[in-house]
């Protein structure tokens with residue numbers, strides 16, 4: 130993860146172009162990644178980075194030009210949420226500096242509402258947990274310069290059996306907008322067997338009709354391959370089942386999500402970093418790979434009480450910059466070898482013709498992992514027969530991330 134040194138790579142110089150490792154430079158320009166190939170400044174630089182389906186259908190509400198960042202209550206708190214926890218979380222995002230790094234959505238997940246709608250058919254915040262109401266909470270969160278997200282379901286009920294929004298889309302969207310909501314995670318429980326392609330668009334239209342810009346996060350669990358149809362419906366869509374705080378779950382989800390690298394907006398679920406079920410190296414790998422895959426960086430731990438290691442992982446600015454790179458093209462697994470393919474190279478293009486490369490050791494012993502650029506049809510193909518090898522010493526389950534930056538060298542004649 131962003132351990133950027135020159136020592137790990139031997140470069141054989143056969144032509145006038147060579148690649149060297151340099152520190153990531155923060156990019157301030159916001160190039161709209163709506164379709165990198167038609168953006169005049171950025172040319173396609175690699176065949177393996179097939180982005181042909183990328184962004185063509187993106188929802189036009191102006192959001193998600195880079196992956197969303199923030200926090201969500203589910204992974205750590207489950208249903209044990211109340212307005213004090215949410216306010217303290219907002220405070221902690223500020224005091225820890227996480228907000229300044231871009232983590233600015235504070236998202237309620239399931240269990241914020243009463244089990245029943247009121248006599249007017251409106252959703253009601255749980256009166257014990259949220260006695261001041263959601264509008265007051267939104268005002269508080271906004272006063273900190275943050276945004277508030279809420280949760281509902283494209284079915285009769287939410288997964289925890291609170292009211293769902295199916296057939297109530299316009300009323301619920303209007304209510305959320307009146308409270309000042311900025312983000313909606315829209316789940317898939319109790320869906321009556323109606324196709325997601327039918328159930329998710331009405332909420333897009335309902336949110337749009339409020340006139341308030343609201344991030345629309347589809348949580349359809351990947352059951353109908355949403356990459357194929359959700360681009361014009363939501364700002365992001367889940368590609369997988371819920372993540373669990375284990376190495377097995379995290380690696381499985383990474384692989385499932387990887388399948389959709391040619392599309393924009395895949396969401397392999399929220400971060401488990403800091404919740405205790407994985408080792409430090411496993412959490413580093415989780416964060417690095419999520420960043421490289423352009424996954425949403427939505428923290429799922431208790432940010433009021435982070436260990437130094439958790440804090441270090443979540444605040445790695447170089448890795449965050451990879452995630453938020455304005456080119457917005459999802460990195461992917463480009464090579465595997467070794468026992469059960471557990472030596473893995475993941476890579477993706479960045480702005481300024483840079484490339485992010487992660488050496489991920491999914492074996493249970495330390496290893497030296499080597500990337501053979503010629504073999505993986507890399508960005509160096511245009512200057513073939515140049516052959517470049519890079520290798521890194523990687524601990525068990527660890528991931529080492531590098532940025533390759535092109536530099537022009539003079540030919541030594």
Ligand SMILES: *[C@@H]1O[C@H](CO)[C@@H](O)[C@H](O)[C@H]1NC(C)=O
Nearest residue numbers: 189190336337340341342343
């Ligand atoms: C509603 O949709 C139109 C068309 O995509 C878009 O231009 C507009 O920004 C959207 N408005 C909101 C509030 O999302």
Ligand SMILES: *[C@@H]1O[C@H](CO)[C@@H](O)[C@H](O)[C@H]1NC(C)=O
Nearest residue numbers: 403404405431433434435436
């Ligand atoms: C803070 O986290 C530690 C584990 O890292 C836990 O033992 C402790 O109970 C937590 N404290 C609070 C106040 O939640």
